[in-house]
Amino acid sequence: MTPNTFIAKVATRTFTFTVVDRKAEEVTIDMYNTPYTLVKKEDRWRNHSSNKMEMSPELVTAVITAINAQ
Secondary structure, three states: OOOOEEEEEEOOEEEEEEEEEEOOOEEEEEEOOEEEEEEEEOOEEEEOOOOOOOOOHHHHHHHHHHHHOO
């Protein structure tokens, strides 16, 4: 894995993703050739409104936890 590659786990599923850009209130990742931008609003991370597909809240939490664990 490269330094920007992470693993998020939700229940029995494992998701691999790459961090494309990281800011204090916004993270952009690539997961299975799909870009996702997550934004922090009111102390909670959420899908950006421009995402073509939405991640479940549990997966958003797992992604942010994996990034912060670095």
